[in-house]
Amino acid sequence: MRSLPEEADYVVVGAGSAGCALAARLSEDPRVLVVLLEAGGAARNPWLHVPIGYAKTMYHPTLSWNLATEPEPELHGRRINWPRGRVLGGSSAINGLLYVRGQHADFDHWRQLGCVGWSAADVLPAFRRAEDQQRGADEWHGAGGPLAVSDLSPRSALAEAFIAAGQEVGLPRNDDFNGAEQEGVGPFQVTARGGWRCSAATAYLGPARRRANLVVVTGAAAERVVLDGRRATGIAFRHAGTARSIRARREVVLCGGAIASPRLLLLSGIGPAEELRALGIAPRHDLAEVGRNLQDHFQARMVFRASRRGTLNDALGSLAGRMMAGMHFALRRAGPLTISAGVAGLFARVLPGSATPDTQFHFIPFSADRPGGGLHDFPGFTISTCQLRPESRGDITLVGADPALPARIRANYMSTDTDRRCMVEGLKLVRRVAAAPALRAWIEAEFLPGAGCDGDDALLEHARRAGTTIFHPAGTCRMGADPGAVVAPDLRVQGIGGLRVADASIMPTVVSGNTNAACIMIGEKAAELIRQAA
Known part of the structure; x- marks a missing residue:
């Protein structure tokens, strides 16, 4: 790490999907100094770079924040584990690698809510600018950008059987969920290059850190935004056990994600005034919706016992199999260790009246009792379902005034x-x-929930007892044009100068799909907005 300056033009908090893209893009201007603060450490663990490494890192004691919800009323009081990346690259370093942008209608809906500049046509250039599409550039995709987007190759016979089965029940084949239409069944693309994971840190910070005007500080836990009246002037943080601060000459941008960004605003006195007073925090700006509007994609899984070998349970179920997989990866950057959290997908409308797909399915060629758990000792595979546009809303609040x-x-x-x-x-x-x-x-029997789970009530009970997050929290610093929104369409925090938020928390409604691609797009858009303002 270069020596930490006392001030910079821009201070970016959080080196996740959006923060890496934003800091790297801002540092393309050699006239400005950018400091990127990240609470986690450097990405030295080798499992962070092997695609299937998410099975090792998602619940890692130091690479993940290992958060959990409060007891969930509709889930029999269960607490749901929420792993979030605690390393350069954030959750893009420990996620399942799937590249899914969401639907065109998602962004057009944002525009209808008053978010000028965020329609599908508006955000497409940012998606394309970020992308290095293996298939080449076209109307929907870019080539030569920082983020590698590639096909899984070769696809297994089992994955092809899933795709064919989707067609047999009447769904169209779709080889590009990020093209003209999302609906259908087909292969996923992944954020990988040459068999290696391409996290936001790999994509953006790797090249950008060679610039003298970008300083990346790991192990820097932000504690509050420093305010001078109604203007943000810097960040107070803890580094190596010492209280530090850095001044921002131009702007502070929070990129901590849907949990950390609202939390930092609340710790800084920006949020519901009465709630802050009750916690012993002096309100600096009464902004009622900070931490509200929390949305997440909820998933329920079905596990099937396969009638023949050909699943990852077989390939990785023995020491010899794991050694063979390791050699295959070492020699060819191929094989079981390159598998993402879903090799094929399906987007469908299951509710009457849905104009676009309301549900996403992940086909996973292995099975376990829980995400990140040990593989079953029989040939098995998993199909998960998640609702794309949940109506349910939650919130992020503080337990107390202590930043720890x-x-x-x-x-x-x-x-x-x-x-x-x-x-x-x-x-x-x-x-x-x-x-x-x-x-x-391919199926011998349904293992989970099993043939005895019959009828709508039983299936709902299965979701309540076994369902979990699919790791897509969003919405807690809602963007909008109305006075209640936390950030305006230019991502400035309402009522506070020199402060923006750029991450999943600004989504008015969560995108219909995996969130990593959209978060990177938000980082790209934020850099564009900041440069325009400067």
């Missing part, structure tokens, strides 16, 4: 009838796909 305390997370999963019906109908579609001839030939 984690935030309180209330996801409030499945709190509406629509959300519950969508989960049940999604699970029923999984069973229809599994019963289609192409996939039925």
